Amino acid sequence: MKTNSYDFLVIGSGLAGLTAAMELSKHGHVLVASKVNASECNSFYAQGGIACVVDPEDTIEAHVADTLSTGSGLSDPKIVEQIIQDGYARIAELENLGIEFDQRKLKGKKTVYDLGQEGGHSHRRVLHAGDITGQSMMKVLIKRALENSNITIRENLMAIDLITTDWIGHPGKNRCVGAYFLDKKSDEIFPIHAACTILASGGLGKVYPYTSNPDVATGDGVAMAWRAGLPIRNMEFVQFHPTCLYHPDAKSFLISEAVRGEGAELKDIRGRSFMEDFDARGSLATRDVTARAIDFIMKKHGDPYVYLDISHRSESFLRERFPNLYAACLRYGINMATDPIPIVPAAHYSCGGVVAEVNGTTDLPGFYACGEVASTGLHGANRLASNSLLEALVCGYATATEISNVWEQFKESVSIPDWKCGEAVSSDEAVVVEHNWNEVRTAMWDYVGIVRTERRLARARARIRNLRQEIKQYYGDYLVTSDLLELRNIADVAELIIRSAEQRKESRGLHYMADHPDATENTTDTIIHDKPGGPLT
Numbered sequence: 458m459k460t461n462s463y464d465f466l467v468i469g470s471g472l473a474g475l476t477a478a479m480e481l482s483k484h485g486h487v488l489v490a491s492k493v494n495a496s497e498c499n500s501f502y503a504q505g506g507i508a509c510v511v512d513p514e515d516t517i518e519a520h521v522a523d524t525l526s527t528g529s530g531l532s533d534p535k536i537v538e539q540i541i542q543d544g545y546a547r548i549a550e551l552e553n554l555g556i557e558f559d560q561r562k563l564k565g566k567k568t569v570y571d572l573g574q575e576g577g578h579s580h581r582r583v584l585h586a587g588d589i590t591g592q593s594m595m596k597v598l599i600k601r602a603l604e605n606s607n608i609t610i611r612e613n614l615m616a617i618d619l620i621t622t623d624w625i626g627h628p629g630k631n632r633c634v635g636a637y638f639l640d641k642k643s644d645e646i647f648p649i650h651a652a653c654t655i656l657a658s659g660g661l662g663k664v665y666p667y668t669s670n671p672d673v674a675t676g677d678g679v680a681m682a683w684r685a686g687l688p689i690r691n692m693e694f695v696q697f698h699p700t701c702l703y704h705p706d707a708k709s710f711l712i713s714e715a716v717r718g719e720g721a722e723l724k725d726i727r728g729r730s731f732m733e734d735f736d737a738r739g740s741l742a743t744r745d746v747t748a749r750a751i752d753f754i755m756k757k758h759g760d761p762y763v764y765l766d767i768s769h770r771s772e773s774f775l776r777e778r779f780p781n782l783y784a785a786c787l788r789y790g791i792n793m794a795t796d797p798i799p800i801v802p803a804a805h806y807s808c809g810g811v812v813a814e815v816n817g818t819t820d821l822p823g824f825y826a827c828g829e830v831a832s833t834g835l836h837g838a839n840r841l842a843s844n845s846l847l848e849a850l851v852c853g854y855a856t857a858t859e860i861s862n863v864w865e866q867f868k869e870s871v872s873i874p875d876w877k878c879g880e881a882v883s884s885d886e887a888v889v890v891e892h893n894w895n896e897v898r899t900a901m902w903d904y905v906g907i908v909r910t911e912r913r914l915a916r917a918r919a920r921i922r923n924l925r926q927e928i929k930q931y932y933g934d935y936l937v938t939s940d941l942l943e944l945r946n947i948a949d950v951a952e953l954i955i956r957s958a959e960q961r962k963e964s965r966g967l968h969y970m971a972d973h974p975d976a977t978e979n980t981t982d983t984i985i986h987d988k989p990g991g992p993l994t
């Protein structure tokens with residue numbers, strides 16, 4: 458089979474991946490591999506916006522201080538400063554591409570950005586496009602990428618495993634030379650070779666049954682990088698977004714934190730405000746505190762949800778500021794202007810990931826990581842709201858810049874073996890895959906959720922180990938499908954989250970252990986660095 462070869466391979470079509478692709482297209486041909494379709498990614502569903510210092514009364518120092526305080530001792534001050542400093546230049550480039558952020562007129566007719574407020578920010582600093590910021594940005598970026606003759610976007614292409622020279626027996630220092638892919642339409646599996654590979658595959662919310670993430674977020678990138686022997690950092694810090702809509706017909710529907718920013722209050726189902734009992738910032742506390750408080754109230758009273766109430770704001774204000782949310786809630790029979798919104802916390806964002814520099818560099822030459830899949834040191838133990846799009850944008854660009862300076866050294870072509878199916882046959886037991894999907898996710902929700910204990914983690918570890926054994930066996934015996942690949946990935950990521958959580962015998966940021974409720978003096982990262990497993994063919 459002929460190997461597909463490109464100068465640059467980008468795995469993932471979210472903000473980080475497309476930002477990198479646009480820059481790299483100035484230097485060579487880029488393939489962007491998208492698992493479903495280009496717009497199906499976490500970036501597309503981001504509602505709130507991008508945190509950036511644009512108000513003359515705001516300062517870089519204040520944004521840095523808010524990020525460090527939210528990161529609870531694990532954010533790297535130098536990295537935080539670098540990413541925040543670079544923010545505005547990248548925003549200006551997005552505007553040049555045609556992306557418009559909301560503005561408002563001051564009395565003297567001067568126009569300024571209409572900045573949103575979110576939990577943990579000491580200043581209004583969130584640039585937004587209504588309440589569909591991610592969607593507005595991604596539509597423009599995808600259009601620009603499709604118009605670019607040096608970028609090919611291939612959809613329904615799922616990465617299976619990275620290809621390293623050590624694994625294929627190519628001489629010299631180990632490096633990444635591409636990845637194996639499953640074409641979900643034709644069921645064909647083939648290698649794609651590239652001088653440099655960028656992992657920008659996004660998040661892992663689907664490791665949990667309740668998540669704000671779309672179905673594609675199965676932690677594929679972290680799992681592949683781990684299997685290739687890369688170090689993985691701080692996986693215990695999974696952010697649960699406090700306010701996802703609770704409704705039988707709503708799947709993964711986020712109620713943006715910007716709603717709290719405009720004064721919404723959290724109330725129990727009897728109508729009592731409760732956030733002041735947990736944090737002096739009340740309903741605008743950071744996500745870790747808020748999600749835990751909601752979890753506590755729900756468990757204490759046995760309530761299935763709590764309320765987010767913004768009914769004190771006028772209908773005209775809500776329709777203008779949150780047009781998409783207002784309309785969506787109405788479709789579910791909830792009028793935000795008169796009714797409180799039933800909400801529950803759900804898995805939203807992975808603060809940990811593949812260890813990478815701001816410029817995407819990892820331990821493996823020729824392999825780069827950026828966006829949610831990477832752990833740069835920005836988020837530490839908890840992510841400040843709307844810092845994720847900022848990181849994706851700044852690091853996507855920095856990764857492309859770094860690669861453009863070094864990629865010529867990786868141009869040598871290598872011979873990559875075809876994918877071997879061995880004795881694998883087509884499975885007539887898809888039910889096993891579906892059953893194991895549910896088991897992994899239920900164990901993670903019950904034992905590795907918002908509140909953890911040593912005993913719960915040990916239980917989860919035992920269950921996930923068994924499931925991983927079973928999945929490994931199944932993977933060897935049957936022809937791979939995207940469901941099976943995703944199952945393998947969520948199980949691998951579950952293992953990484955549990956092992957990281959077990960190492961942290963304290964409570965910090967998003968990791969709360971009921972049997973170790975306080976933070977210790979020890980502010981070290983959790984690193985898991987195992988030997989490469991190599992693709993299981």
Ligand code: SIN
Nearest residue numbers: 504505713714842843
């Ligand atoms: C939101 O709008 O609440 C989500 C944005 C984010 O995760 O920062």
